Amino acid sequence: MGGILDGLNESQRAAVTHVDGPLLTLAGPGSGKTRVVTHRIAYLLEQGISPYSILALTFTNKAAQEMKHRVVRIVGETNVWMGTFHGYCARFLRRYGNLVGLKDNFTIFDADDAKSALEEAVGIAGVSLTHLKFPEISKSVGQLKNRAITPEMLQSAPSGALEVAVRKIYPAYQKLLLTNNAVDFDDLLMHTATILRTNEDLRADLDSKHEYVLVDEYQDTNLAQYLIVRGLSLNYPNINVTGDPDQSIYGWRGADIGNILNFERDYPNVATVRLEENYRSTPEILSAADCLISCNVRRKAKRLIPTLPSGQKVLICSYATAKEEADDISDQIVQHVLDGTREPKDFAVLYRTNAHSRLFEQALMRRKIPYQLIGGFRFYQRQEIRDLVAYLRLVNNPEDDVSFRRVVNVPPRGLGDKSLQQVTELSRSRGISMLVALRAALERGMLSKKALSGARTFLELYDRLVHLSGDSIVAMLEHLLKATNYIEYLSGKKSDQADDSVQSNVQELLADAEEKDSLMSDGEGLQQFLEQISLASDTDNLKSDNRVTLMTLHAAKGLEFENVYIIAVEQDVLPHARSKHDAAQMEEERRLFFVGITRAKQALQISNASSRGFGGSKMGCPSPFLLELPRAEMSVVDKTGARAPGGRGPWSRDGFWASEWISEDEVSQEVGGEDFEVVRWDDQDPDANRAFVEPSYELPDLPPKRPKKSRDDKKDQGHPNDPAEDQQVEIQEMSPKKGGKLPAGLAGIKSGAELNTSTTLAGIPVDYFKAGTRITHPRYGLGVVVTVDGFGPKRVAKIEFDDGETKSFQLSKAPIDVA
DNA sequence: AATATGTTCATTTTT
DNA sequence: TGAACATATT
Secondary structure, X not given: OHXXXXXXXXXXXXXXXXXXXXXXXXXXXXXXXXXXXXXXXXXXXXXXXXXXXXXXXXXXXXXXXXXXXXXXXXXXXXXXXXXXXXHHHHHHHHHHHHHHOOOOOOEEOOHHHHHHHHHHXXXXXXXXXXXXXXXHHHHHHHHHHHOOOOXXXXXXXXXXXXXXXXXXXXXXXXXXXXXXXXXXXXXXXXXXXXXHHHOHHHHXXXXXXXXXXXXXXHHHOEHHHHHHHHHOOOOOOEEEEEEOHHHOOOHHHOEOOHHHHOHHHHOOOOEEEEEOEEOOOOHHHHHHHHHHHOOOOOOOOOOOEEOOOOOOOOEEEEEEEHHHHHHHHHHHHHHHHHHOOOOHHHEEEEEOOHHHXXXXXXXXXXOOOOEEEOOOOOHHXXXXXXXXXXXXXXXXXXXXXXXXXXHOOOOOOOOOHHHHHHHHHHHHHHOOOHHHHHHHHHHOXXXXXXXXXXXXXXXXXXXHHXXXXXXXXXXXXXXXXXXXXXXXXXXXXXXXXXOXXXXXXXXXXXXXXXXXXXXXXXXXXXXXXXXXXXXXXXXXXXXXXXXXXXXXXXXXXXXXXXXXXXXXXXXXXXXXXXXXXXXXXXXXXXXXXXXXXXXXXXEEEEEEEEEEOHHHXXXXXXXXXXXXXXXXXXXXXXXXOOOOHHHOOHHHOOHHHHOOOOOHHXXXXXXXXXXXXXXXXXXXXXXXXXXXXXXXXXXXXOOOOOOOOOOOOOOXXXXXXXXXXXXOOOOOOOXXXXXXXXXXXXXXXXXXXXXXXXXEEOOEEOOOOOOOOEEEEOOOEXXXXXXEEOOHHHOEEEEEEOOOOEEEEEOOOXXXXXX
């Protein structure tokens, strides 16, 4: 089998043939990373290393499947363990979970189950939520778990209301999970890390068992995962981590980019291999990606070396509305498909948040283009699936009170809040599960007549299911459907809508179950089936059908497409609003954009729209990231003007938007009779670009369009044009927050903030204030800008005044104007 | 318990 | 903008 090293470049070969000792593979996008990992596994096997001593961990099922698939293709069936972190941990806990109080039939709670459990824990802990938000608490708990901090480890005195609350809630929550014999997602990792940490013999045992450990996407590991990997590679540090710090996009989930940046410190004598040659994208696309990512400060410099021939320019496109964006892109797709140059599956539309998919779904549907939506409502999250699965879970783990509550009165059988309350009390006071408590309540005649018969029906059904569980999953499901008349119940509930999706979803679940049944002998498959469901994610559902793919930038990691559209690249969307005050988060947003760009093989369009959201009322500024792209070598297209009906263009909005675009006159001159305007940025002839760079310096006299709907804005009405004299002036925020209404009186934009953020050329913001700009300040007079730092409202200019004095001003506040 | 109507409220990313 | 939640009504 000489083929393992064929067709690999030098660095790839170096990584593949590295056998013993720690190895760090820094793999840029499209550099053949998966190829290296799979070939390395094959190489290890070829060296006579036992498949049982190799452990390969990934983040997604899809990556794991891909890996298995490709390894099998090289070496045939193998017993190498390849799977996700969560999958490995689940298996680990089935075996060793008793060390933290779990039984082997524990349930894995999904996010929703975990939420109800946490809510209950809040109640048990007796914490009032009046001054705290639930999501905050949930986030805090998650963060602790990501860092593998158990309730017992909480030490230092809590500070602040949140910490005080979490101190009570977290232990209550963990206790509750244990009495349910359940874990949440984070627990899978945390418990595993804890067990490895506190049971040295076991750790050493597994360390030697997994002599060779491979970790994919190492830049996305959190502390708990780090501890697991570390624990398994202490005595046998034959560990190969692969990743790309520039693609670390899960910091919000606790991923610590430091894990990869510090790998060389953690493991002495590390061999480092850089895979920098890119086999995926055109030089144009790579140049854009490289240019962007170079703006990150906290990174290891790394090159992207193109190997493909030059292709078309990367496009930046501005639209007037989000709808036009969706329509135009869909039209482009139609065009390419009709041309025969591309198929639907060659396209991907990527966006920051799931909500952005909607317009595209509509646009594509109208054009009858097949598409698939990744994310959004997940299959296993649908009510019908969750209900049915909850029954199965309860069979598998009778202590799972969350599932019990979910199904005990579904369909309604007279077990309402009141009876359930009694059962809950009984369960709490006696320390028994809800299921057992219900039985007890029934026997002791504690229930009302209606509830009594309901309880009988339910328990009868349950017992029957338990009986059938020795048979097959399908048998259970079929009995369940028949006994409860479930489909009828649910479609009756959803009334008017002829919803056949319920039917087909149930069919799909049955098909899954059947597959599991056929693989496993009598009833053995239930637990695995449930685990598979719990750990399934939506990227797994990626079909290889011929469809356009719609998904978030996060979900796109690891994938590639011929043509990629990245949409809504706008201020507060792509650098998301919640990231903008934090430099580290800004860098993560930039990496996210980088990931998106590098998904494209042949063609890439980046777009923004100036209005988006509810009724087009929400305004969007182009993303500052656009300024970091090599625009001189890209095509910059402005489609804001012409497509709108009735000449509705930039001018139709509040006057203040007009300063963003070239004037309508100029647009119509350029456009002529064209359907839409296409303006190219011309780097040969700077004069041609002047129109975009300069006209906005002279702010047009804007008609104060907005009728004063003054109700609460009492003060500004009088002197909208008079910026007050020093930094205490309160300028209303640029982005309309409430009700999508713009603040009144913006006609006389003068403050630095407006100038600095609202000015664009062909949809790209231009910095008004940069070093060298002559400015004037009502109090200090004339001066010149020395430096400008920071983003958005925090943008600060250092100014040297003509009298020699130097001062710094927050541009969002200071009444500075261009001289 | 189920429906009707009103009200608020968000709007990141996910194993 | 609509979805999710809350309250009122039968």
